[in-house]
Every structure is written in C-alpha cells, then in structure tokens.
Amino acid sequence: MNIKTLIVSALCIGALTFGASAQDRYGQRPPVVLSPDLTAPWVTQLRQKGTAHGAGTVVRKRRAISRQTVNRRHNTRVASVRSSRAKQTPQMNPVYLPQLVDYATSQKPGTIVIDTPNRFLYLVLGNGKARRYGVGVGKPGFEWAGTHRVTRKAEWPDWRPPAQMIEREKKKGRILPTFMPGGPANPMGARALYLGSTLYRIHGTNQPWTIGAAVSSGCIRMRNEDVVDLYERVGNGTKVIVI
Known part of the structure; x- marks a missing residue:
C-alpha cells in the first residue's frame, strides 16, 4: 500500500468517526434518570411539608388540650382556695x-x-310574738345589765x-387607732344605736362569725344585715332592757 492509499484510508476512517460523534452529540438523548441520591432531598422535602402540616394539627390539638388543662387547674386552685378560706373562717351558728318566735x-x-x-x-311585736336576732355580748368581766333608751x-x-x-x-401588744372613720373595715359595722349616756351601743360588726359569742367590751354586736333591719324598725327613745 502506497502513501496515497494510506492517506485516503485515514480520511475515510476520520469521517466515519466524526459522523458518529456528531450523531451522539446532536442526536436524541435518552431520558435522564435521577439517582436515588439526587431524588432523596426532594422526597425529604415533600415528607417534611406533609409532616409540618400534620405537626401543625398536632400542635393545635396540644394547644387546645393545654388550654383545657390550664382552665381545669385554675378552677381547681380557685375551688381549693375557697374551700381553704371557708375552713379557716368560722361560721355562725344558723340558730x-x-x-x-313566740315570746311571752x-x-x-x-x-x-x-x-x-x-x-x-x-x-317585742305584741300578741305573744317577737322578732329574734342573734348577738355577740360582753366577754367575761365586761357583762352588764340595765335599762336604757x-x-x-x-x-x-x-x-x-x-x-x-x-x-x-x-x-396585749395591739395598737388601736384613736379614731377610725365609718366603713366596711370599721368594727362598728353598718349601723349603731347609742344607749343612754353610756359608752355601750348596739352595732354591727365586720366579724359576723363572732355572733353568738361573748367577745365584746360590753357592746351588743349584730350582723350588719340584722342591725340594718333593726335600725329601720326602731327610733330614738326606744326602751332597751339588758338582762
């Protein structure tokens, strides 16, 4: 084979190679298949979105349950405090x-x-009847008896x-004020009936649980509701007998 023949053969082989290469480059490409490693992030994101949505529902439910729990605990605490206060505060005997009542x-x-x-x-109402109220009276050593108006x-x-x-x-270690204006905190209560020229009086109290006991310094104390009722039924000059 001479040199001319070799050159022609080489040119033909090159042309064939170039044609195949061109077809490979510009021809229709096969579909691209993503490897599991490449698709994983997308799948993860989709799962995260779905989970986020579901989690939101769970969070809302948890929040709703949390509010119910808080309300229940609050109500329980309130009931406990009220019960504790009721136990700590003595109650007046309903008698x-x-x-x-009948009263001769x-x-x-x-x-x-x-x-x-x-x-x-x-x-005294007359006809053998009287309106009866519970009172607190003078403690031992402060009792007294007599008739006043x-x-x-x-x-x-x-x-x-x-x-x-x-x-x-x-x-006793208790400092009393020399003066206290009237009001709910005042131990004289809502009303007062002054007896003669004495320091004694019939008055209300801010300690209604003491009704029925000997606790005062000689005054006759009543529940505020009761002294208001009595106050409306009697006037100045009413006779008061203490026995």
Missing part, C-alpha cells in the same frame, strides 16, 4: 339568724330585750375607742 312578756311592743346568757336580742342612731358610725380600751389593748 342566730333572724326569725319570728309584759313589755310593750317596740321594746328591745337583750338576753345576754343566751345571746339573743328580742324586738336609744338616744342616737347612726349609719356607718365612726369609731373612737375609749382611753381604757386603748391602754388595755396596748398591754
């Missing part, structure tokens, strides 16, 4: 609530009779403790 007496209607030993105040009435009276009371309580 001392106002009621209409020679006193005229409108007279007030205070039965110290039994802790009752009677407002109501000389003054006051709504939400102020309180001016006597000097003897201030000194007595000071020895």
